[in-house]
Amino acid sequence: MDAPSQLQIRAAAKPVVTPSGGGGAADPERWVEQHADALYQYALLRLRNPQKAEDAVQETYLAALRGANRFEGRSAERTWLVGILRNKIFDQYRTIGRETSFTDLGFYGDEERDRFLPDGVFAGGWIHELGPVEWKDPAAHCDRAPFWETFRSCTMKLPHKVAAVFTMREVDGVDSKEICDILNISENNLWVMLHRARMALRRCLETHWFTKPS
Amino acid sequence: MKRLQSLKMRWVTWVWNHTPNCAEMSRLASLALERPPSLSMRLRMRLHHLICAWCRRYEKQLRFLHRAAPHLDKADHDKPAVRLSNDAKRRLIERLNGQDPRT
Numbered sequence: 001m002d003a004p005s006q007l008q009i010r011a012a013a014k015p016v017v018t019p020s021g022g023g024g025a026a027d028p029e030r031w032v033e034q035h036a037d038a039l040y041q042y043a044l045l046r047l048r049n050p051q052k053a054e055d056a057v058q059e060t061y062l063a064a065l066r067g068a069n070r071f072e073g074r075s076a077e078r079t080w081l082v083g084i085l086r087n088k089i090f091d092q093y094r095t096i097g098r099e100t101s102f103t104d105l106g107f108y109g110d111e112e113r114d115r116f117l118p119d120g121v122f123a124g125g126w127i128h129e130l131g132p133v134e135w136k137d138p139a140a141h142c143d144r145a146p147f148w149e150t151f152r153s154c155t156m157k158l159p160h161k162v163a164a165v166f167t168m169r170e171v172d173g174v175d176s177k178e179i180c181d182i183l184n185i186s187e188n189n190l191w192v193m194l195h196r197a198r199m200a201l202r203r204c205l206e207t208h209w210f211t212k213p214s
Numbered sequence: 215m216k217r218l219q220s221l222k223m224r225w226v227t228w229v230w231n232h233t234p235n236c237a238e239m240s241r242l243a244s245l246a247l248e249r250p251p252s253l254s255m256r257l258r259m260r261l262h263h264l265i266c267a268w269c270r271r272y273e274k275q276l277r278f279l280h281r282a283a284p285h286l287d288k289a290d291h292d293k294p295a296v297r298l299s300n301d302a303k304r305r306l307i308e309r310l311n312g313q314d315p316r317t
Contacts, residue, residue, distance in 0.1 A: 036298050
């Protein structure tokens with residue numbers, strides 16, 4: 001999933017000048033009209049702070065404006081803008097990872113423990129009534145906006161750093177090694193955080209979507 | 215019938231004793247999305263799945279989330295649930311219009 005956007009970023013960085021007639025790529029009003037909401041939503045999920053998200057969107061547009069003549073029009077304008085925004089967000093993560101720590105091993109260490117048998121022959125096994133239930137045809141839900149709203153709100157319930165790791169890995173499709181480089185965390189800690197994020201998200205979706213009485 | 219029951223119980227117990235427990239299996243299911251498990255681990259996980267519907271579901275659901283997640287942003291691109299305020303948009307346009315694209 002990240003391959004095309006990586007290419008995209010490289011393409012955007014390559015100084016190829018194309019004629020930008022017919023409204024042109026750099027038309028601020030149309031740009032804001034068409035993409036600002038989506039970019040803001042993208043940034044808010046990843047930065048968790050309205051002001052920071054707004055700033056990131058502004059910086060994205062400014063960078064895009066400066067590089068408008070380099071936009072090749074080969075791919076969608078939206079993809080190009082999201083690529084720029086994504087790099088800005090990763091830069092912020094990089095700073096956090098350098099200055100403090102991106103590791104969060106406190107989250108969800110114990111929460112799921114009450115779903116496993118504490119002792120006996122089958123200790124560590126799912127307690128049957130509390131184990132994962134069957135999700136009926138989950139792929140069919142992907143076309144439905146409310147499913148994604150639930151997905152989004154479940155992601156928002158994760159602590160910020162855990163959510164950042166989860167979105168980078170699962171939504172943006174960045175691979176483990178690259179995440180570790182950007183966030184300055186060990187691969188082992190990344191795996192622990194991902195495991196807990198997935199576990200919490202799975203449970204949240206099960207509760208708030210798949211088994212929610214309609 | 216009773217004999218069959220007891221055979222089944224022995225099989226389940228044997229598999230249980232030779233495979234990771236469910237708590238461990240959930241960790242391994244996540245790890246498998248990061249790097250392929252060794253052949254022997256893969257076999258043990260498979261074996262565990264033979265006796266455990268919960269771990270089968272868990273792994274299947276994790277894989278589903280892994281496949282679905284990349285569509286999150288695309289899914290709400292057309293109609294974002296969260297919107298930038300009109301004030302912020304006006305500020306943004308003003309800022310962009312005041313910017314000489316060549317600087």
